[in-house]
Amino acid sequence: EMAAARPVLARAVLQQCLSARLQVRPPENGSEPEWVEIQRGLVIYICFFKGADQDLVPKIVNTLLNVKLSENESGEYVSLLDLPGNVLIIPQATLGGKLKGRKMQYHANIEKEKGLELYSQFVTLCEKELAANAKCMEAGVLVKYGTYGNRQVLKLDTNGPYTHLVEL
Amino acid sequence: EMAAARPVLARAVLQQCLSARLQVRPPENGSEPEWVEIQRGLVIYICFFKGADQDLVPKIVNTLLNVKLSENESGEYVSLLDLPGNVLIIPQATLGGKLKGRKMQYHANIEKEKGLELYSQFVTLCEKELAANAKCMEAGVLVKYGTYGNRQVLKLDTNGPYTHLVEL
Secondary structure (H helix, E strand, C coil): CECCCCECCEEEEEEEECEEEEEEECCCCCCCCEEEEECCEEEEEEEEECCCCCCHHHHHHHHHHHCCCEECCCCCEECCCCCCCEEEEEECHHHHCEEECCEEECCCECCHHHHHHHHHHHHHHHHHHHHCCHHHHHHCCCEEECCCCCCCCEEEECCCCCCEEEEC | CECCCCECCEEEEEEEECEEEEEEECCCCCCCCEEEEECCEEEEEEEEECCCCCCHHHHHHHHHHHCCCEECCCCCEECCCCCCCEEEEEECHHHHCEEECCEEECCCECCHHHHHHHHHHHHHHHHHHHHCCHHHHHHCCCEEECCCCCCCCEEEECCCCCCEEEEC
């Protein structure tokens, strides 16, 4: 594959799941951790690079919700919106790493505050798109998401993750 | 990030795990499916592109086993060999997909037979490198791997996957 010689602004890794469970608040002072959970659908690991701005958000949301990667009951591949499936969004800054010797460097990652802003917009737009979709509303599918900046403690159950990389 | 304007020959996605369980033989004629399982360590999803050959295998194995991405008991990031941790290798041709409209195309993926050959060499070399490492031998860490061409039914338990992309 010939990689394009232009800056990548966002990187997503997609995995299909039967269910997924993500910690959104760690245990503190003896309190129980808080988790979110989805059933069948798509896990989206997302990372933004320097140069990304809010114009990118609709493009990437539209791409990820409409690309035909989810296997329906007939074994056909349809979009998440057409499945319809649930969505679990995981902020994953490590995806921005670039190998340098034996270490990963994250110099191209977006600044933390700007990253949080884009991440929040990304989550909100995913929620809006699912809420605007009749099939999704009827099926009652959900968008769940991790807490930006936290350790993303994840438990994943798949019938084949069919891992895909999408860069914009 | 500025992507390099040269062909990518192999793409790996790395996730840290507490445990992972992968189906290596589906249920058939009423027989139970067969699974492999690892405890703490690294899940490697691997895909080869056209143009990859056996010279690439030592490079990518060396890179993946030595990059410092695994958190030890002190919270430091060390290599898989230094952790030492177990390895679960998952062949993942979907990683070679390139977005075209609403579909993924896999034109750059290596031919299936050549891909199987490189995958087998990749597994064998991972096994050799762990077996040649005193820490790994002492700790009794394992290399497990999926069946090339199968559906990779996976269950993953993490304390944070810290998902990384490595391309060579």
